[in-house]
Amino acid sequence: MAESASYTEKLKRWDRFKAEKFSKKAPVTTPYPFIDIEKPPEYRGIPHINPEKCIGCGACVNACPPDALIMEWDKEHGVKRLTYNAARCIRCARCIEVCPTGAMEPTTRFEVATDNKEDLVEVVEHKLAYCEECGEYLDFTERQIEYVRNILPKDVFDAYALEDRIKLTQEEKMRRTVIKLRETEGNVYPAFMLVRETKDDGGEE
Amino acid sequence: METAVKLGFSLAGIIIMLFLPPYLDGIARRVKARLQYRRGPPLSQTWYDLRKLFGMPSVKPTKKALFTWAPYIALASAISAALLLPYGNVVPVDFGYNLVVFFYVVLMVSVFLMLAGLTVQNAFSHLGSAREMQVILTVEPLIAILYGVLAYNSGSLDLYTIMTGLHLTPSLVLTYILLAYALYVESGFVPFDIAEAEQEVIGGPLSEYSGRLLGVFYYAIYIKRFALLWFFISLLTLPWIGPIGTPEKAALVLALQFVLTVAFYPIIAALEATNARLRIDHVVKMNTRAFFAGLIILAMAFMGW
Amino acid sequence: MVNTKDLEAHFEFECKACENGRCAKADVNSILSERKGLRDFYEAFKEHIKGCKRMTYGQYQFVIDREVLPEAVLWWHNHPEFKETHLSTAVGTDERPLNGHFVYMPFLNVQVEFANEPENYWVFLRTYLLADDPSFPSVAEKLPAALWIEREVKDLLGFKPVNHPDPRRLILPEDWPEGVYPLRKDMDYRHSPITEPKVEFKEKPEDTTLVPMGPAHMGIEEPAHFRLFVKGEEIVDVDYRGFYSHRGIEKTGEGRLTYNQVLFLAERICGICGYQHSVSYAMAVERLADVDIPDRARYIRTLLLELERIHNHLLWVGIAAHMVGYDTGFMHAWRIREPVMWLVERLTGNRKQYGMNIVGGVRRDILDYRKEEILKVVKQIREGTKTFLDVALNTNTFIKRAEGVGILPYKVAKAYSVLGPTARASGRKIDVRKDQAVKTATAYNEIDFKVPVYKEGDVLARVLVRMDELFESLWMVEQLIDQMPGGDIMVPIGKLPEYEEALGFTEAHRGEVVHYVMTGEKNKVYRWKVRAPTYNNLPAVPEMLKGYHVADAPLIIASIDPCYSCTERVQFVDVNTGKVKVLTEAEFNELSIKYKGVF
């Protein structure tokens, strides 16, 4: 709370005329590229992905209107790659709004002109979790699973026996379901439900 | 001694005439910028622009020789116009009948600009040339009449003799006023830059020019503007300061001419900045009115007023 | 052309709206008595009306036979009582996946009485066209306002307006093959075929010279091609070819994005009036989902709309000055404008492309301390503009260029459905801010302002209208700050109803912007039609140019404040791979040699 108050204070005090050291009325133009321009704190610059916090959930990718954020799976090497391309970005800050962990950080940077296109791209790679059973890579990252573990209440875990199943591939889960089904012959319903639920939970967070 | 001084003044004149015009444009840019609350470019910006243009090859859209030669002829005309004027008490090139020659070479700059525009297949160049022609056709008779008044008033056709031999009459004062207008129009400052209007005819006759040739044209135009202004300043100063006997006095006069020229340019720039461009029919109308006013002045001069 | 009888033979239209209980087909009478004029129309075209419903508040739809389309449109447009009623635009939709037909739907803004908010309404005239013969009788024959509209549906959907006076291409580029229609649903948005170009320019009249203003010209900021046929310096006739900045936005919006993503695309239709588009789109979606957004959100939207108008009018007056070589006016107008940009940057996070909207409200709140800032800027702008006008309107040369030039008579303005300040400078008393202010996404019905109208119709009148509006806007901003209610700033919308349609509109500084949205399944947009005001104003420009000087052309064109990229909305770039074909130098040279004679 204290921190947010000081931010508001900062906002109130920010004054472009001071920031750009306007003392006289004229001239109003500045020798811009040769001086630094300070943007107000409210300015929506290009976002920046904090690789420490990002869990690779892809919520930002879904929200991004111009496809400036792209998610790729490289199952051979077991990585999930989140790519941000400032050249496509329209600075709408939707990704910042939807990011569950605050990994998408707003900045006030706006000068992205460069002679090297690679400067515009940010890549965050995540290790995919792998199935303990068969060693195949899952669709989710390790961090995602970690995150799910942390936010889901204990009883949900217990209710759906997630602890056992969360790190399994789709095929493995199905296989297990089938086994379970065989075990609980005649009582199809609960096992079926289990599969659906786990899938949904993992996919969203 | 006599010739050495003369040479020195001529040299000073040549240096002024070659180097000052782009700086004058730089001054104008600065003044305009200040009026518009801008910072404006450095004073030598026009020189930088010219240097850049001189260093670049030109794209030639036509094989006609005139397209290539016109800028150089225009530049030569402009330079000779400037050389016909007095610097101090020295006129670098003196043929006698200088007034007629001056009138002619200044006109040549516009004429070659116009002809250059007609060498290419471009509607905008043609429009620009047609406008340039209309301006010339309406303003040159006016200038001729005013020169006539000057010649009649001083009884000579030689520029230097005119400038030392004028005597104050009401008609002369009116001539000065009208001459200021006519020379302003001939220089092609806003609101009379109709032929080269960027937004309307994308530079008119200049629209097909690029690189070195464009630079030469610009340079010619700057020198022409300088020559016309220097001419007017000389008319304003020389007749009233008495005979120039010593080189010191001549140097003082030169300095005065120089200072006045530099001081007049901001006024022109301010006029440019506070006006919108006129349309060709407005200008033609204004010039025609001025022409009849000129005729009346001529009549007054003949009657000795 | 097939007639309705044939159509009816394979006509099995199911009105899905009934299921949601919003269709009033069952009770036509109560619908018809809601507004003046509806019943008269019904009586006049009884045999040809197949159905009618209220799409949403103040938006009525009639399903009519296509044979009577011209009569029906003209019935409204030339209504003797509702003087300022105009043909807003028309939507063509490929509804073959839904019901096997194409739909062509002109709609009109019916002004029962100026500023009578609960009385005015929109009328949509929906006609079904056969899938194998999408022809309809042309309205453009009798009403120039429909000229472009019909050429557009012809280009993009392959409809055939029978007897259209000028059936050349409008939108598609010259090298687009015949018979490929981008807005049909069976066409993928990444497909971009190319064939030999075919140029269809208007014939040059005898004894005239051609002055090509464009495709790239100093006096026009964006690509547009005016071919002026001149005698000496006088303009005799004009041909216009535009749509060089067609970006396929509508198609992208329909194909790929969810309704909230389209919103950001909508804002990027225009670099100047983006927020107007954003609000219009948001309003359309909110109307069809039938949610009322919180008051505070409405006020914030209105505030930003007005701030946008202020800086746009200043921008425009600067450009107008620049066009006649009056650069000091230009610089000062833009200097005065700059604080608004800074202010908006602080309110929303950006100078332009505010990104403030979300369907259902706004994203950032206006904190209290900022009110002072706003009032400070408003004061500054008011003083600045007053001084500016003092100087500019006393500059003889400027007035000389603007007065009596580019006159657009009232009759022509009405026939072309000219909008916004251009129309108001010609005596049309229209303004959707006042006309249709109830249940919109804005708060214009709760504040007080005047709508300036001039009768002269020349460029000067357009300058004056805009400047008067600017002062009104300043006054509106002050009121909005004063009356700003508290509360939430957004309501979540969630799922959208399927296959519903609605219209969103705002009065941009150039005239009325309309966004028509028809939802599809899964929160996607089935049809999204954007009509920027320049779309209606630009066809009238040739009329304004005739008889004036070439020198006046840039000013006259600029005087309607044209915005080509909004009008043309719609090059296809592969959004997934970002592939654009780039010519090598050799290819380019080859092309230029090949088409030497053409361009």
Ligand code: SF4
């Ligand atoms: S700011 Fe907007 S465009 Fe840029 S990455 Fe985020 S969501 Fe995408």
Ligand code: SF4
């Ligand atoms: S939403 Fe946030 S956590 Fe999820 S992938 Fe994007 S940046 Fe990472």
